[in-house]
Amino acid sequence: xxxxxxxxxxxxxxxxxxxxxxxxxxxxxxxxxxxxxxxxxxxxxxxxxxxxxxxxxxxxxxxxxxxxxxxxxxxxxxxxxxxxxxxxxxxxxxxxxxxxxxxxxxxxxxxxxxxxxxxxxxxxxxxxxxxxxxxxxxxxxxxxxxxxxxxxxxxxxxxxxxxxxxxxxxxxxxxxxxxxxxxxxxxxxxxxxxxxxxxxxxxx
Numbered sequence: 001x002x003x004x005x006x007x008x009x010x011x012x013x014x015x016x017x018x019x020x021x022x023x024x025x026x027x028x029x030x031x032x033x034x035x036x037x038x039x040x041x042x043x044x045x046x047x048x049x050x051x052x053x054x055x056x057x058x059x060x061x062x063x064x065x066x067x068x069x070x071x072x073x074x075x076x077x078x079x080x081x082x083x084x085x086x087x088x089x090x091x092x093x094x095x096x097x098x099x100x101x102x103x104x105x106x107x108x109x110x111x112x113x114x115x116x117x118x119x120x121x122x123x124x125x126x127x128x129x130x131x132x133x134x135x136x137x138x139x140x141x142x143x144x145x146x147x148x149x150x151x152x153x154x155x156x157x158x159x160x161x162x163x164x165x166x167x168x169x170x171x172x173x174x175x176x177x178x179x180x181x182x183x184x185x186x187x188x189x190x191x192x193x194x195x196x197x198x199x200x201x202x203x204x
Contacts, residue, residue: 001025002055004045006032007201008172010104011052013165014068015201017158019193021076025054027200066096069158081158088153095145095152095159103142103166107135132175139170143178150187164188168203 003018003025005011009032018025030036030051037049046053046063054062054071062068070093073082082089110117110131114124142163146152152159167185170177177185188194198204 001057002028004028004030004042004051004053004055005201006030006037006051008168008203009051010065010100010165012168012197012201012203013158013161014052014054014065014072015197016161016164016194017069017072017081019196020081020161020191021072021079023072023076029201065100065162066093069096069162073158080155083153083155083157092153092157092159096162098138098141099159099162099166103135103138107131107133107138108166108169111135135170136175139166139175139177139181142166143181146180146184148180150184160184160188164194 001023003011003015005015005027007029015027030042032051036042037051043049045055045061048063050063052063052065052068054068056062062071070082073079082092108131110127112131114127114131118124118127142152151157152163164185167177167181167188169175170181171185189198195204
């Protein structure tokens, strides 16, 4: 398989899952700052022009974080990254979708790239403020969801890999984090798979 991801981007979560399941893959870094996601070579992999993307051994390509994470967990069940039973599975997907669609896309994206949505500076400032507010409220919900547990669903899962990428952003941006999320991020960094993904992306 070939895994297309941008160092430090949301694709970090999928990178972690690949390492956790022990999959054989080649990491193909995509430089978002240089616009590589929009170039023809990558567009042939993912016409949507974004990461993550996973080119599987049969030549088919999977895109979108929840779909890739779910497929990997189901394809490598021995790794135990998806709790058993329909209710547990949908709760995992529910949490991942909240992380990706709300904390990431509504919060962090507005805060960091407001210029993509509004051209004038006043509007951009308002969007950034809104974005950081959504980001912080999302983190507060994550904190409540985690509570005193080590892992979000009780046992380690793909949801933890998703949570880690937004917490990594929060730390990078010096955003305040509740104590249980700080402890969670530190716990994640003790896992060999997380360390391997961070090292491959130059983030260790």
